[in-house]
Amino acid sequence: MAGSLTKAEEGTAAAVDWSDEAVIYVNGVRRVLPNGLAHLTLLQYLRDIGLRGTKLGCGEGGCGACTVMISCYDRTTKESQHFAINACLAPLYSFEGMHIITIEGVGDRQRGLHPVQERLAEAHGSQCGFCTPGFVMSMYALLRSSKRPPTEEQIEDSLAGNLCRCTGYRPIIDAFRVFAKTDDSFYTGSPSENANGQAICPSTGKPCSCRNETDVGADESSLLSSVKTYLPCSYNEIDGNAYSEKELIFPPELQLRKYMPLKLNGFNGVRWYRPLKLEQLLHLKSCYPDAKLIIGNSEVGVETKFKNAQYKVMISVTHVPELHTLRVEEDGLQIGSAVRLAQLQKFLKEVIAERGSHETSSCQAILGQLKWFAGTQVRNVASVGGNICTASPISDLNPLWMATRAKFQIIDVNNNVRTTVAKDFFLGYREVDLEADEILLSVILPWTRPFEYVKEFKQAHRREDDIALVNAGMRVHVTEAEGNWIVSDVSIVYGGVAAVPLTAAKTEKFLVGKKLDNGLLDETFNLLKEDIPLAENAPGGMVEFRSSLTLSFFFKFFLYVTHEMNIKGLSNERFDAANMSAIQSYTRPVTVGTQDYELVGQGSAVGQPMVHTSAMLQVLSVV
Ligand SMILES: NC(=O)C1=CN([C@@H]2O[C@H](COP(=O)(O)OP(=O)(O)OC[C@H]3O[C@@H](n4cnc5c(N)ncnc54)[C@H](O)[C@@H]3O)[C@@H](O)[C@H]2O)C=CC1
Ligand SMILES: O=c1[nH]c(=O)c2nc[nH]c2[nH]1
Structure with missing residues (x-):
């Protein structure tokens, strides 16, 4: 249905046939979104229509309890794409023409548990159950979006936006590790061996004994590890069908559906536009200079929810x-x-x-x-x-x-x-x-350019999913002059230390024309302290620590460049091997954890590693 034009839009070259018909699919069911919901997030809508398995946690995109999977169709590659998002910040109408899969669409009581859900329940990966649907959805989206089985690193990366505050990450990661099919032998029951005849772990590629632990029928009085439940979950136990036969497909209607420019309304006079052309966007912006452009809404959503910001006109520029x-x-x-x-x-x-x-x-x-x-x-x-x-x-x-x-x-x-x-x-x-x-x-x-080096720095309270205490970007270009390699151009910029990213201007000026050597460091540090002052009461606190970070980032950068130049034979500056770790980028090995416990057979469930009775319901998110 075409929307009527407002006065401001009348008589212009870019007058558009705006539509107010918004169609989405949720778990395979077609839904025509009524006009008037522009103020709603996807999460509010899902819960309003009775899909309450998706939880509201932090409400600001930080905990992942509201994770759902979005599928859209790429008309160029003719493939559907799937990705996990936080429904708590997602504006409902942003998903017009897309398919939303929630925890209810992954498995339910009638169809049974999806292998992802089954694994999490069996591996003791839920306790209170609140974060559980978010973890399931992140893992599910990873599997649906991967052409090949993901690696263990990819599995852990995909869970970085999901917080758990009671179960603990070990059983959750253990539960999902089985989906990282890195070695076929893991599935055929004959693990590969190294030259010494030791079994090689299909997950880590290192000698281990996990093949023995997959033997569920092992002597129960022995010390057992919780990893014994690593079994493939390629089918559903309820009716024995391969679960893939039940996977929700991308709706054919949406493959064919033509995108329309959208104009919809919301509570309190909110207007929401989705132009399809730059010309339409610029025209809207000329009609409404105060209009808020929206893409991910991960900042605007926080402003409107927690900072009382109100935007009357929103223009979604995703299309x-x-x-x-x-x-x-x-x-x-x-x-x-x-x-x-x-x-x-x-x-x-x-x-x-x-x-x-x-x-x-x-x-x-x-x-x-x-x-x-x-x-x-x-x-x-x-x-x-x-x-x-x-x-x-x-x-x-x-x-x-x-x-x-x-x-x-x-x-x-x-x-x-x-x-x-x-x-x-x-x-x-x-x-x-x-x-x-x-x-x-x-x-x-x-x-x-050749001999130009750039490096990034970030220090936060924790590595994954956290804002920086201090971050930085540094670049140096060295050129040869009279047999010496000297700094011809340098940039040193810090974030988290002022209202705007701060350039260390005096330091940059000092370094230009100099040969990078250890003798420069003291003077450079003094200048950096002048360039990046942090007052005692600076917002963010921890000023001594943050101040020392600004220096240590530069020191790391200096070491990195010196090392690169030494390798290329451009410099023979002394490089202390003890400093090597300062220039190696941090790579965290995949998480490994085991839990050993003694089974005491006393004729009761006490002390037995039994799946708790709510687990099957929690992974379906029906409790
Ligand atoms: N909630 C969270 O957990 C996290 C939030 N963020 C924030 O989310 C933001 C990421 O981007 P989105 O979600 O896409 O932002 P958004 O859709 O919330 O828009 C952010 C701001 O950028 C403006 N903007 C966007 N595109 C523009 C353009 N082409 N021209 C002029 N203004 C434009 C918007 O009007 C708005 O003021 C980052 O700014 C970051 O601060 C980042 C990480 C985590
Ligand atoms: O640049 C950013 N990085 C982040 O990790 C982040 N979190 C919130 N806001 C953020 N901005």
């Missing part, structure tokens, strides 16, 4: 192709502002694999930082432009855009494009160089 550019160009990469962070990760990996390493030092640093940016569910929706324009003082990427000499392309409502350097874009606390009639179009990330 504007010009904002989704991901292009390799002669001078670097062009990255559209609406590109999701997970898409950017995938793209950067491809670019790094294809191009020479000297060109992609910036790409590697950004990819390195994205690994620790929030959790999977947030990265699946949050966008490059959303992070830049939020201009959060702790943004993980903004110091890097500045340090890498990135440029931002900005377009106004009259289609004029201007380019500014990232370094000049952040004006004050959450204030950027954008006029009311302008939007961010894209980011241009230049290739690095």
